Structures are given as structure tokens and as C-alpha cells.
Amino acid sequence: MALIVKKFGGSSVATPEKILAVARRVLTEKSLEDKVVVVVSAMGDTTDDLIxxxxxxxxxxxxxxxxxxxxxxxxxxISIALLSMAFARLGQPAISLTGMQAGVQSNTAYGKGRILDITPERVLAELDKGKIVVVAGFQGVTPDGDIITLGRGGSDTSAVALAGALRADACEIFTDVDGIYSADPRVVPTARKMKEITYNEMLEMARLGAGVMQPRSVEMGKFYGVPIHVRSTFTQNEGTFIREEYTVEEKEFIIRGVTHDTNVAKIAVLGVPDRPGIAYKLFSALAEANIDVDMIVQSVRSTQKNIIDMVFTIAQPDIVQAKQIVEKIGEELGTMGVQVEENVAKVSVVGAGMLGNPGIAANMFGALADAEINIEVISTSEISISCVIKAEQVNEAVQAIHARFFSAS
Amino acid sequence: MALIVKKFGGSSVATPEKILAVARRVLTEKSLEDKVVVVVSAMGDTTDDLIxxxxxxxxxxxxxxxxxxxxxxxxxxISIALLSMAFARLGQPAISLTGMQAGVQSNTAYGKGRILDITPERVLAELDKGKIVVVAGFQGVTPDGDIITLGRGGSDTSAVALAGALRADACEIFTDVDGIYSADPRVVPTARKMKEITYNEMLEMARLGAGVMQPRSVEMGKFYGVPIHVRSTFTQNEGTFIREEYTVEEKEFIIRGVTHDTNVAKIAVLGVPDRPGIAYKLFSALAEANIDVDMIVQSVRSTQKNIIDMVFTIAQPDIVQAKQIVEKIGEELGTMGVQVEENVAKVSVVGAGMLGNPGIAANMFGALADAEINIEVISTSEISISCVIKAEQVNEAVQAIHARFFSAS
Structure with a gap:
């Protein structure tokens, strides 16, 4: 007997037929004693229609x-009610629960709620009655009893958090790809599917542009220690397990993946007086406006003393607001001007193995240099190295880097 | 300052434009100090689409x-969220509450829940913050915390029950007619709009076919002693108040209204042995199948001793099931056969005044006789008299009876 949480996204339940297909799929894989919780998103275009x-x-x-x-x-x-009816039609007792009913407790940040706790008593009671429990993803309840939706990727987060609170044996995320790849297969056709990846590596990949999983759900998995199985809606093949540590020796590749992110803009503040407190003033103003600053590089001008240039990257949708804020502060500080570049992208390599392996950065820069791709900004973390390049060279860059690190495969 | 509950039905909120119109309408009538709760149904065809x-x-x-x-x-x-947004757009703070959040407690009869209690603390708290509270009609929460919909006319019931629990000054039911009429104006163009009607009379009229209000909501009004103001969505004119007693002398008409109901079928069980327990056996079987029996007439045959005919009426949708049950029991009892007639209608006069005024029945039968309309079944209550007639004569019958009782108007 196992307790499994399975999550299906909006495209998997877009029509009545697809809802019935999901129900059949779940029952195909369920042994008699298994306890199953299914977390679903809204049907296909429903959310857009409501907006x-x-x-x-x-x-x-x-x-x-x-x-x-x-x-x-x-x-x-709507999805949970229909999916429960679909299970009933197939002879399987099922019950739908809203986020509130499933005990998904959130803070009160409407539109981007964060799960604070799960009180899954009702879910457990219904499982004990032999029912499949169908839970509404992407939603929870605030301390005031209000309905709230979770942030991006919220249904994944709901599923993983529920799996954690239920001490489930696994949380299966069904998606339109069959696992996590060493690079986006649309860019690198030879990208390899991973059997396993650690939470930390997956978090870093998600943060750096790998779209399959949102960081928040991976954090939840790490917090609860729930293995997350990312797999295909369309096949029964095994996908990729996200866990704390590798269970099989799979370390022949120091680098786990190459990611890219085109949702990047670069802002350069030129000729900033080199005084204490300048960076604080600039970045606290951006933080107040809820603008996430990613990479920051401060460069000294060899020709001018006490004058620096400050370059940083943000997400593209924030560009207009960020420019206004930076220009205003730039005037106050007496800087020489602000340059904005939207036509950039970020390419990164991720792998916990790079900690004990010097030379990864050199290898990455070498791959880019050989492909005649200019690096505009570099930043590093313990398990990743990222470069900002021109947006039009991003596919070429990913291919070159992937070939350099995964040529043995 | 007044506390008013206003209820708008699905056709009043069928489109975004209509939702904005409802918000404007509510604000037009609201003085600064008024506290307002708005109860709404689902938008236009939403329910059908979901079904x-x-x-x-x-x-x-x-x-x-x-x-x-x-x-x-x-x-x-969906409606409550959108209407709250519409109020916000007009500068009026508002908050939406589901039936559960508004404290509408129901039994667990899914699809036809009955309100057991209202715990309106959240509604009161939000009113005290100066907000208009927009509550989802037609729904409540079961003791298990499940979402449930109320029976027919459920949104009216929600509104009246909330008004009662909040000790509101009035509950306004906005509808596509501008009040309660002495007969259906589509049948009797000269029908007169009443200023007032008592709960008991309205209950009887609703039970006997007047479609404007469902009996359950009127019962709620009577239980809580809340005046119900039935009025038009399209004009600001006063409609009809449903109250415990008349506030102005309006008793020149002993009869308050003439109603008709074509949703009637007649079943005759012929040649039933006249033994104790026969009626019990028949009608308890129908009750077990949840079939409401309305009028019952037992007639003795002058030519045959110990043999009776049993005639009763039910709602048309129950006819197939009722026939099966009656035929089965008829065989067991050795009756002479079962006749079903669907082509019938019920016409009734309602008025608390008939208690002290003999001759009402004679007057009604006289009107029908003059119009050459044959009466098939008669039944009476303290404040009503009903006749079953051929369905094709129903309009003629209503007109004849209305003319007889309301000719002075």
C-alpha cells in the first residue's frame, strides 16, 4: 500500500473527455490498497475566461x-467536482475538496499566497473511507477564512505540500514533458532526461529558467522531504525524481543542466559616485517597489577615480517601473545616465558537483568564446554559473555549452 | 440609518454591464449611513452551462x-466577486462572501438544502467597516463543512433568512415584475398590484401556483418577521410588501388573488375496496418515493357498496413514477384500474378574508359555471379554494373568477 499525491495541470483537464481520461489513468496505476489524492488545476482556458x-x-x-x-x-x-464525478462514473468513490476544505492554510498575500501549514484531517478521513480525494490546487484559506490563490505554479505547490503533510510516499507531477532534461529539448535535441536530480539543483535550475517546475514547489518538497516525480501525462514511463540525494550513482556529469532565461532585462547606471550607501539607496528603492534584482555587477572605471558603473538585471515586465525609479535616484545622486537593454538573455550551468571541480567556469566561458558569443555580465553561486548574453545568441549558447559538458553522452 | 438586504436574480447579473447596472442601482438608493447586504444568484446561463x-x-x-x-x-x-469589483469601481468598498463565509448553515440534503441557522458575525463585522457585503445566494454549508445548494428559489430564501438573522429593516427581492398581482397579468391584463399581502396569503398563493416567490422564502420571512418587499429591477417604484399583517386598511377585497397551476396531473384509482388502511398503503408508498400528493378526493359509488374511487393530484414530472407505484399497489388491492389525466390545471382563490365570509366558494363555482367550465376536483383550505379543470380552459377560468371577485376595481 502506498499513499500517492498526483497533480494534473489545466491542459490535462481541459475538456470533459480529458477529465475522464485522467480518471482512467489514475485508476490504471492504482492498486486496490493504494490511497490516492489528486490535485488539479482549472480546466484549460477557464482562468483566462474569468480574468x-x-x-x-x-x-x-x-x-x-x-x-x-x-x-x-x-x-x-469546477475541475474537482467534475473529476470526482468522473471517478464515480468509473465505479471509484471519490470526493472533491476545495483548498480550504483540504486544510491548505495560506498567508493573506492575495494572488500570490504562500502556504503556511496544511491541516489535512479531512483528507485523511476521506482516504480512510476508501475514497480518492480530489483537491483544488492553486488555492488555500487565509487566517480570516478568505479564499486565496497561491502564486505561480501554485497547483504544484499545493500537491507537494499536501504530500508532505500526508507523509505521502511520493508526489507525482504530471506534465506535457516526460521529465527534467539537461537542457530544453526544443533547443538541444540531444538533451538527456535525468533519472534523478536533487532539490537544490532543481531549485537552482528553476530559478535560472527551467520552466517545468516552479521554485516554490521544489522548496516545499525539500522542506517536507517528499520525493517529487515529474512525469508525462501521455505515457506511463518513469520521469525524473527530485530528491534530497541521489539514490543511484549518477555523477559522471558534474554539470546537471544548462538553462536559459529570455525574460531578462539589463540596466546600467553609469558614472555613479563611489560613496558608501549608494547601492543601498538604489536597491532598497527597487525592493520597495517589489522589483526583484537578480545579478549585480559593480565596475570601477580605470580612467576616473571615485566613479563606478552599476549594472544589474531584472525581469522584463518590471523594466518600465524600474527605469523610472533608477532615473529618479540617478538624478538625486548626480550620475551620468541610465542605459536599459531588453534584448538580453541569461544562460546558466547548474550542478552541485561543481563545488569540488574547479575549471567549470573556464570551460563554460571557453564554450561561449569558441562560439564567438560575448559575455556581458557574469554571476556565480555555489552550484551555478550564469552569463548574460545577447538574446539572439541564446540558443547557440545553450547548444555550445551543452555540447561542451555533455559530449560524453 | 437602515439595514437592508437586497436580492438580485440571475437575469439581473447576466453580463458585466448588468452587474455594473446593479451596483449603480444599489448605490442610487443607498443613503450614506445605510448598511446594505446584496444577495445575488449565478449569472444568466452559468448554471445551465455547468450542468x-x-x-x-x-x-x-x-x-x-x-x-x-x-x-x-x-x-x-463568480457573481459575488464580480459585483464586489463593480462596487469598488464606483468607489464603494465592498466584500464578497460565499454562503459558507456568510454563515448560512444548512442540513445535508444536497441539491435542496434547507437553512437551519445563520451565524452572520462576519457579515456584521464587514458592515461595521462600512462595506457593502455581497453574499452568494442559493448556497450554504453543511455541518461537515461541505458546500451545498439550497432548493428552488434558494437565493430568495438566502436573502430573507440573512435579513432575519441580521434583524434587517427590510428584505428587497428584485424581480422582472413590479410586485404581487391579484392574478398573473399575462392572463388577466386588469389584475391589480397589491400594496401588501400577508405571509400566510402569499404562502398559499405561492403553493397554488403564483410564481413570483417560492414558499420557502416566504416561510423564512414569516419565521423571522422580516418584511419582504417584492419590486422591479427596472423601476424605482414601490412594489408589494409581504408582512405579518396589513398596515393600511386594504380589505375591500375578501379575495386577495386568483392563481393557477398547469403543472398538475390527476390520477384516479377506480374500484378500490373500501377497507381501513387502503389510503395509508397507497399514499405512504407515494411518500416514500418523495412524490407530493396535493388534492385527494375519495368518492363513494352509489351503485356499488364497499367500493370507492380515489382521485388525487400530483405534479406532472412525477406522473410516470406515480403511475407505476399506484398500478402495482392497485393490483395487490384488486382495484378496477388506474386512470391518469395530464391535461388538467388547478385554479384557486386565496384570501384570509374568506374565513368570515361564507359564499366565496359558491361565487367561485358560479363564475366557472357561467363560463361553462366543468369542475373535476375541489379542495379547500382555511384561506383558499381550488378547483381542478381541463387545462385548455385555465385562462378563461382565471379571467372569469377574477372578474367576479375584482369587478369593483
Whole structure:
């Protein structure tokens, strides 16, 4: 007997037929004694349709986030009811639970709620009655009893957190790819599917652009120590397990993956007086506006004393607001100007193995140099190295780096 | 300052534009100090759309009622979120609450929940913050914390029960007619709109076919002693108040209204042995199948001793099931046969005034006789008299009776 949490995304439940297919799929893999929780997202375009309705009514000047969550949470509520009916049709007792009913406790950050705790008594009670429990992903309840939606990738987070709270044997994330690859297979056709990857490596890959999993859900898995199995909706093949440590020796590759992210913009503040407190002033203003700053490079000008240039990267949607803030502060500080470049991308290598292996960075820079790709900004972490390059060279860069590190495969 | 509960049905909130119109309408009538709760139904066709989705997934062999309620409750949840956004757009702070959040406690009869209690602490707290509270009608929460929908006319019931629990000054039911009429104005163009009607009379009229209000919501009003103001969505005119007693002298008409109901079928069980327990056997079997029996007439045959005919009426949708049950029991009892007639209608006069005024029945029968309409079954209550007639004569019958009793108007 095993207790398994399975998560299916919106495209897997987009139509009544697909909902029935998900129910059949779950039952195919379920042995009689297994306890199964299924977490689902809203059907296909439901969320977009609800947002259109809201846009026709609301004035975005006002903060509508609580009501938006009340509205959007109906999407998952529809899916769970229908999927439970589908199980019943196949002779399998099932019950749907909203995020609130499943005990998904969130803070009150409407639209981007963070799970604080799971109180899964109802889920456990229904499992004990022999039912499959179908839980609405992407939603929870605030301390005030309000309905809230979780941030991006929220359904994955719901599933992993539930699996953790239920001490499930595994959490299976069904997706349209069959696992985690060493690079985006659309860019690198020879990319290899991994059997396993550690939470930390997956977190770093997600942070650096690997779209399969959102960082928050991987953090949850790490927190609870739940193995996450990322696998295909369309096949029954094994996918990739995300765990604390490798269970099989799979370390022939020091680098686990090459990721890229085109949702990047670069801002350069030129001719900044080199005084204490300048960086604080600049970046605290950006933080106040909720703008995430990623890579930061401060460079000294050899020709001018006490003058530096400050270069940093942010996500592209923040560019207009960031530019306004930086220009205002730049004027106050008497800088020489602000340059914005949107046409950039970030390419990264990730792998816990690089800790004990010097030369990874050199190898990566060498691959880029051989491909005649210029590096604009470099940053490193314990388990990753990232370079900002021109956006139009990003595929070429990923291919060159992947070939350098994975040529043995 | 007044505390008012206003209820708008699905057609009033069918589109984003109509939702904004409802918000404007509510604000037009609201003085600064008024506290307002708005109860809304699902937008226009939403419920039908959700039922279609369910039909594409479920197998009706299984009991899907809990999941159906989980599904259908999303309809009102969408409306309340959008209406709250509309208020915000007009500068009016508002908050949406599901039935559960508004404290609408129901029994567990899925699909036809009955309100057991209202615990309106959250509603009161939000009103005290100066917000308009927008509550999802037609839904509540079971003792197990499950979402449930109320029976027919459930949104009216939600509104009236909330008004009662909040000790509101009035509950306004906005509808597509501008009040309660002495007969259906589509049948009797000269029908007069009433200023007031008592709960008991309205209950009897609703029970006997007046479609404006469902009996359950009127019962709630009577239970809580909340005046119900039935009025038009399209005008600001006063409609009809439903109260315990008349506040102005409006008793020139002994009869308050003439109602009709074409959703009637007649079953005759012929040649029943006249023994004790026969009626019990027949009607308890129908009750077990949840079939409501309305009028019952037992007639003695002058030519045959110890043999009676039993005639009763039921709602048309129950006819197939009722016929099977009655035929089965008829065989066991050795009756002479079962006759079913669907082509009948019921016409009734209602008025508390008839208690002290003999001759009402004679007057009604006279009106029908003058119009050459044959009466098949008669039944009476303290405040009503009903006749079953041929369905094709129903309009003529209503007109004749209305003219007889309301000719002075």
C-alpha cells in the first residue's frame, strides 16, 4: 500500500473527455490498497475566461486582489467536482475538496499566497473511507477564512505540500514533458532526461529558467522531504525524481543542466559616485517597489577615480517601473545616465558537483568564446554559473555549452 | 440609518454591464449611513452551462449530488466577486462572501438544502467597516463543512433568512415584475398590484401556483418577521410588501388573488375496496418515493357498496413514477384500474378574508359555471379554494373568477 499525491495541470483537464481520461489513468496505476489524492488545476482556458470577465467589470485603479482570488478559485472548484464525478462514473468513490476544505492554510498575500501549514484531517478521513480525494490546487484559506490563490505554479505547490503533510510516499507531477532534461529539448535535441536530480539543483535550475517546475514547489518538497516525480501525462514511463540525494550513482556529469532565461532585462547606471550607501539607496528603492534584482555587477572605471558603473538585471515586465525609479535616484545622486537593454538573455550551468571541480567556469566561458558569443555580465553561486548574453545568441549558447559538458553522452 | 438586504436574480447579473447596472442601482438608493447586504444568484446561463459540463462527465446512475453542489456553487461565487469589483469601481468598498463565509448553515440534503441557522458575525463585522457585503445566494454549508445548494428559489430564501438573522429593516427581492398581482397579468391584463399581502396569503398563493416567490422564502420571512418587499429591477417604484399583517386598511377585497397551476396531473384509482388502511398503503408508498400528493378526493359509488374511487393530484414530472407505484399497489388491492389525466390545471382563490365570509366558494363555482367550465376536483383550505379543470380552459377560468371577485376595481 502506498499513499500517492498526483497533480494534473489545466491542459490535462481541459475538456470533459480529458477529465475522464485522467480518471482512467489514475485508476490504471492504482492498486486496490493504494490511497490516492489528486490535485488539479482549472480546466484549460477557464482562468483566462474569468480574468476577461473581471476586466470587463473592475477598475484596476482599485485593489481587487481579494475578489480576483474569490473569482479565480472557482476554476479549480469546477475541475474537482467534475473529476470526482468522473471517478464515480468509473465505479471509484471519490470526493472533491476545495483548498480550504483540504486544510491548505495560506498567508493573506492575495494572488500570490504562500502556504503556511496544511491541516489535512479531512483528507485523511476521506482516504480512510476508501475514497480518492480530489483537491483544488492553486488555492488555500487565509487566517480570516478568505479564499486565496497561491502564486505561480501554485497547483504544484499545493500537491507537494499536501504530500508532505500526508507523509505521502511520493508526489507525482504530471506534465506535457516526460521529465527534467539537461537542457530544453526544443533547443538541444540531444538533451538527456535525468533519472534523478536533487532539490537544490532543481531549485537552482528553476530559478535560472527551467520552466517545468516552479521554485516554490521544489522548496516545499525539500522542506517536507517528499520525493517529487515529474512525469508525462501521455505515457506511463518513469520521469525524473527530485530528491534530497541521489539514490543511484549518477555523477559522471558534474554539470546537471544548462538553462536559459529570455525574460531578462539589463540596466546600467553609469558614472555613479563611489560613496558608501549608494547601492543601498538604489536597491532598497527597487525592493520597495517589489522589483526583484537578480545579478549585480559593480565596475570601477580605470580612467576616473571615485566613479563606478552599476549594472544589474531584472525581469522584463518590471523594466518600465524600474527605469523610472533608477532615473529618479540617478538624478538625486548626480550620475551620468541610465542605459536599459531588453534584448538580453541569461544562460546558466547548474550542478552541485561543481563545488569540488574547479575549471567549470573556464570551460563554460571557453564554450561561449569558441562560439564567438560575448559575455556581458557574469554571476556565480555555489552550484551555478550564469552569463548574460545577447538574446539572439541564446540558443547557440545553450547548444555550445551543452555540447561542451555533455559530449560524453 | 437602515439595514437592508437586497436580492438580485440571475437575469439581473447576466453580463458585466448588468452587474455594473446593479451596483449603480444599489448605490442610487443607498443613503450614506445605510448598511446594505446584496444577495445575488449565478449569472444568466452559468448554471445551465455547468450542468451541461456535468452531464458530459457523470453517470446519473451514481449519486452525484454532493459534487453537483460543489460545481453549481461556483456560479454564485463568480457573481459575488464580480459585483464586489463593480462596487469598488464606483468607489464603494465592498466584500464578497460565499454562503459558507456568510454563515448560512444548512442540513445535508444536497441539491435542496434547507437553512437551519445563520451565524452572520462576519457579515456584521464587514458592515461595521462600512462595506457593502455581497453574499452568494442559493448556497450554504453543511455541518461537515461541505458546500451545498439550497432548493428552488434558494437565493430568495438566502436573502430573507440573512435579513432575519441580521434583524434587517427590510428584505428587497428584485424581480422582472413590479410586485404581487391579484392574478398573473399575462392572463388577466386588469389584475391589480397589491400594496401588501400577508405571509400566510402569499404562502398559499405561492403553493397554488403564483410564481413570483417560492414558499420557502416566504416561510423564512414569516419565521423571522422580516418584511419582504417584492419590486422591479427596472423601476424605482414601490412594489408589494409581504408582512405579518396589513398596515393600511386594504380589505375591500375578501379575495386577495386568483392563481393557477398547469403543472398538475390527476390520477384516479377506480374500484378500490373500501377497507381501513387502503389510503395509508397507497399514499405512504407515494411518500416514500418523495412524490407530493396535493388534492385527494375519495368518492363513494352509489351503485356499488364497499367500493370507492380515489382521485388525487400530483405534479406532472412525477406522473410516470406515480403511475407505476399506484398500478402495482392497485393490483395487490384488486382495484378496477388506474386512470391518469395530464391535461388538467388547478385554479384557486386565496384570501384570509374568506374565513368570515361564507359564499366565496359558491361565487367561485358560479363564475366557472357561467363560463361553462366543468369542475373535476375541489379542495379547500382555511384561506383558499381550488378547483381542478381541463387545462385548455385555465385562462378563461382565471379571467372569469377574477372578474367576479375584482369587478369593483
Amino acid at each position: 476577461s470577465l473581471a476586466n470587463a467589470v473592475m477598475d484596476p485603479v482599485y485593489n481587487n486582489s481579494r475578489e480576483m482570488d474569490m473569482l479565480l478559485a472557482t476554476g479549480e472548484q | 451541461s459540463l456535468a452531464n458530459a462527465v457523470m453517470d446519473p446512475v451514481y449519486n452525484n449530488s454532493r459534487e453537483m453542489d460543489m460545481l453549481l456553487a461556483t456560479g454564485e461565487q
